[in-house]
Amino acid sequence: MSTDEHAPRPLWRRVTGSFWFQLAAAFVATGLVLSFVAKPYWVPSGSMEQTLQPGDRILVNRLAYVGSTPTTGDVIVFDADAAWGLPAPDSDDPVRTALRWLGEVTGFGPSGPHTLVKRVIAGPGQTAQCCDEQGRVTVDGVGLDEPYVTNDFAFEPGTIDCESEPRSGRCFGPVVVPDQSYLVLGDNRTGSADSAHRCRAAEVSPSCWRWAGNVVGKSVAVIWPIGRWSGL
Template sequence: MDFSLLLVIAVALSGAIYLLDVLWLRPKRRERLATAEAATTEGLDAPTREKLLKEPWPIDYSRSFFPVLLVVLVVRSFIVEPFQIPSGSMKPTLEVGDFILVNKFAYGLRLPVVHHRFLEVDDPERGDVMVFRFPEEPAVNFIKRVVGLPGDSIRYEGKQLYVNGEPITKTLIEEGPELSPQQLLLEEQLGSVSHYIYNNPRDPGPQMREVVVPDGHYFTMGDNRDHSNDSRYWGFVPEDNIVGRAFAVWMHWDGGLPSFTSVRRIE
């Protein structure tokens, strides 16, 4: 289900009904009231006046919901949008069940539904955690880390990432961390961003020969390097598919009671 499309339809429909009432139906109700009052010398009682001025239920609901729906549409489309993490591809940065906030204007403002960028702000930077529409199934949102920018050459061999021929620095932090005892916890320096990744020493993982990122595209990878469906498998992310930059975790929910103890910035 395309929630953005449903929201746009709801705003357009409620707004149209509300505008129709303001411009035509409400004056008609007042005209009927004036005609009824002119036809009697005793004046109209309160129930009769209320009945003649009463709004039909579609108009009443539209007047009540239109401002709320419009605010939700503007905030969700142009300012910030919440998402839930459904998989472990971004561990240890993001856990399954994390609820995140995504900055919708960081990479420019886009029209809802059609996703056309009408105002340029900034472009993704190496190391950003980015939400985008999956190129092979645009109705599905993915979240990965930006590794390659347009024009970069990217290679991944022996669990080592190379950008423009240079190996990306990573430092071993812990062998067999408590949350994932089969993995190695490492700190990686990607551009100006220092962040943690997982590598599985028992799994050779994917190998990828050098590729060059085309103009208008980005190369992304999950922080859980051996368990991530990312650009190493399906290619590049078109600029038109970008949704926004993930910047905070505001809640965690794994089926029990929601927890707010993991509120944090996303690095």
């Protein structure tokens, strides 16, 4: 019998073959995928109904905008800044912190405290406005076809529109989207605190606008519950 059969395994093989090393490697690999490739997110509200329902888990492609930018119609996840008026995370409660971390990793629970999902309407340098004669949102003067919109504000030419008194709550702008920013709206227009939420009046301050800037990625599919599996 060869003495090689009784020779101790090299240290690197003993380390890499251990359960704890393989577990740590799995966590690292999962972290890299979640950080740079794809990540699940939990939908917290009804602002995107009927496209997304409260409690849906969606898969976000974090590589979608490598070498490109969001375009009109994309459903994006972004980290909202202070202008969106979201509460600060409760960092003093270790249980809530742990549950939020678990939710961010798995999608089964709240995502980041400042993470929102909306639909892109216009990008940097584009001019957005509502409404044209048909009551549509326009981008650079072109009316958008938005079959996904539900619960829109009332609009009837000559009765309640952007010239009537009172005017339609659908109306906003015109506004030019700043650099590195996006104007985003919810599909559930009357139930969404979106970019135009505070700007649907005849006279508003420029500070009423809220922009999506720190884009996490593009929402590509509903992955839970099973009955709602679908692409976006």
